[in-house]
Amino acid sequence: MRQYRNRLTLIMLTLIGLSMLAAGLAMVTVFKQSHIQLLEDNMVREIRLLQTMMEFPDTDGAEAVSYYTDRSLQLEELSDARVTFILKDGRVIGDSESDPLTMDNHAYREEMLQAVKEGRGSTIRRSDTLQQDMLYVALPVKAGENFDGFVRLSVSLKEVDQGVKQGWTVMGIGLLVLFLIAAVVSYRVAQGLTSPLEKITRVARRISRLEYDARVKIHRKDEIGQLAQAINGMADSLQTQLRTIRDNEDLLQSVLNNMTGGIVLVSGAGQIILVNRAAEKMLGINAEVITGKSYRELKQHYELTKLMEEGLGSQADFHEERNVYYPVESIIRIDGVTMMQEEEQEPYRRGMLFLLQDVSDIRRLERMRSEFVANVSHELKTPLAAVKGFAETLLGGGVTDEKTSRSFLQIIYDESERLNRLIGDILELSKIESKRIQMDYSPIHLSAFFDTISEMMRTVAEKKRISLELDVPEELFMEGDEDKLRQIFMNLLSNAISYTQEGGRVKLTAREKHNNGSADDLVEFVVKDSGIGIPKKDLPRIFERFYRVDKARSRGSGGTGLGLSIVKHLVDLHHGTIKVESELGIGSSFIIELPILQETHDTGS
Known part of the structure; x- marks a missing residue:
């Protein structure tokens, strides 16, 4: 975030510097152009004033060159500008700086051509004689029949350049001061933007490390404040969802731990994913040790691993019972259920859930019930057979002796009493065992x-x-x-x-x-x-x-x-x-x- 702040500050300073530099160049250009324009206008006024006040004699003869040369020298002292008199054909007949007779024809000079065309000509070019930039202004002048040509004034732009340099110096100092002020302001602005973003970033990183109690302590009404509120709202939502998930996990874990039946969840790849306490107790295993390993690690339970292998291979549910001999001998009912999960509208096998139920007591009770029914049947048949046998003998008339008859009747009575006691004891025991007593x-x-x-x-x-x-x-x-x-x-x-x-x-x-x-x-x-x-x-x-x-x-x-x-x-x-x-x-x-x-x-x- 510090690098981002520095980068943002540099970008802002660059933009401000370029803007200030462009503004300075524009100001200097406008200043120079306005100064030259003002100087040109003054030179035009001076030429027109010269046209009005000066006498223009005939331009023929050697005396004319001498006259106009002298006048150009006088005018240069008054106007502080080079004065040149040029005939219409381009010949120079007077100049304050050079000998007219040695000067080139000026008919095709830029300012002359512009003066002929527009009635006023001006140009800036470097003087080979003075080795500096000069402003040339020419106006056509006609004085009766004596003079028909051009008066040209030229001044050095050295003062203008010096003024521009002074302006650059003053403006440079001002721009530097403004740049420093802008740098401080830019840094503060960048810091004001990046500092809250840095806080938000730190909080976001803490949230990514599952520290859902982290909050952004920024109270602003701008976009950054809205972002901080959104981050805090997201953290609140995540914290609430995580609390709900943890509560559900605790509830599910409590249900799994308190189930009387065992649960073993095996992935499609054959790895044990989940084992509850009941399964640990039934199979004599440790969930922490066995979780994540192959179901084949249950080597002491060959029948169980064989069933798991068949279930995972066939992908079909099954219900079986097997004897387990470790840690104690017991009968386990095993229900294999295929775990299906829908993803992108297509179900796929996630693994298999094996439900284990210790049915040893149930089978023992069933065996006891069967034995009880068999014993009751046997115990009832014995007195009933005696009663029936002696009764049939008496009814058949085979016993005529009264003493023998009474003996048979006594046996029938005793067996009926025994049968009555047996039935009474069975009912009593049934009542006691059913907790209805x-x-x-x-x-x-x-x-x-x-x-x-x-x-x-x-x-x-x-x-x-x-x-x-x-x-x-x-x-x-x-x-x-x-x-x-x-x-x-x-x-x-x-x-x-x-x-x-x-x-x-x-x-x-x-x-x-x-x-x-x-x-x-x-x-x-x-x-x-x-x-x-x-x-x-x-x-x-x-x-x-x-x-x-x-x-x-x-x-x-x-x-x-x-x-x-x-x-x-x-x-x-x-x-x-x-x-x-x-x-x-x-x-x-x-x-x-x-x-x-x-x-x-x-x-x-």
Whole structure:
């Protein structure tokens, strides 16, 4: 911008200098021409005055040359001009500077020809005698019969040239002063033009470096002020648009980061453009490391890279499921979607978007549902087959003995009761798993609560001569759903009695437990028996629906295979935990930890 200012100043000074020089030349030319014109007019007046005042004798003879020569000398002293008398034929008969007899014929001199033609002749030429420019003015003069010719006056232009030189000097000094003033004014004007432009340029450069808060601080009403306002308006618009873009980017990034499904965007050239957090977690990759690299860098996921390669090659959408073994084994649903973008009215492929969804839990639930349906069908068929078989035998009249008939009827009744319990447990479990069960929390005095359960279970235990013991502090209270808690411990005690041999022992213990310094205290319940125990390989699965360690004995005891599954869900609804410890031939211990106070009083966990 400084170079532009200097260039602008130089151009302005050049134009001003040329203008002033042209003006000076014009003034000098006009001055010289007007001075010469004035001098010429004076010389014409002097010739005419001379014609009136002077006597003109006869021009013949030697005396005439002497007379006119003397008169020319006298007139030169008076007029300070060279005087020449010239006859019509061009002969000089008198001259104040030279001998007429030695002078050339003047008939064809320029001023003479002009005087003959126009009645007045003038010219400027250099005098060979005086070596200077001379102004010659000639007028035709006729004095009766004695003189018919021309009177010519000539003066030196030396004074005129000196006047011009003085004028040049004065004008040069004036022009120099004016030029200096003009230079200062031009520089100030150029600075006034370029300084705001320089500010605008600096702000424009800052804006080009993405500094959208830069503004031009110029308050003018001319074109430069309008330009500054336009720059500021552009910066405001860019800043607003950038803020909007950043907000949208933040929103989009937040959506991508919080999506449960994975996203991998691959360009048409096979480079990974985008990976969200869910995809990072599913595939065990780092977005910062993998972004910008080829999708073939996902070497540990061969099936996935193969699908990507096929999708990019065929340019067709697809929906597939593949097993992924890193970082954990899972089933991933992969949807490949071609990314199209329109440009100049013609769509082109930008790449392919791969949507990843972990469907491991869904497939596991589907498998569990299938297994549940199969187990339910199997469990229902067993009592139904018994009921149907014995009923058909009775209806066929094949049994005439009353005792045998009553035995068959008792079996039918027992199987129907078992079927009723099975259906009831299925409905109960379905209600619990669908979160449609209502939890009614209230304070419970545990000692009195277990006394009631003990009374209900003691008859069953006495039949097998099993010792049922309770160890519950009298002062222990907790908050819970009394009916659901009764269902939990009735199931556990019933199982403990069922799987304990005659003469065995079942003990229920309750005690307060501090939760590792937490403000929420717990109550720990332990249901311990001296039964047959559970093999270690079966311990992780005993809370599954219809899972039985000893299927024959389980059915013989009248169990449905859903009791422990119901217990697990009801413990979860109380925000507690349950675990089991067991040794074959020694017995089992079911340990339940429940909070003394429930934080939420709703139907869910």
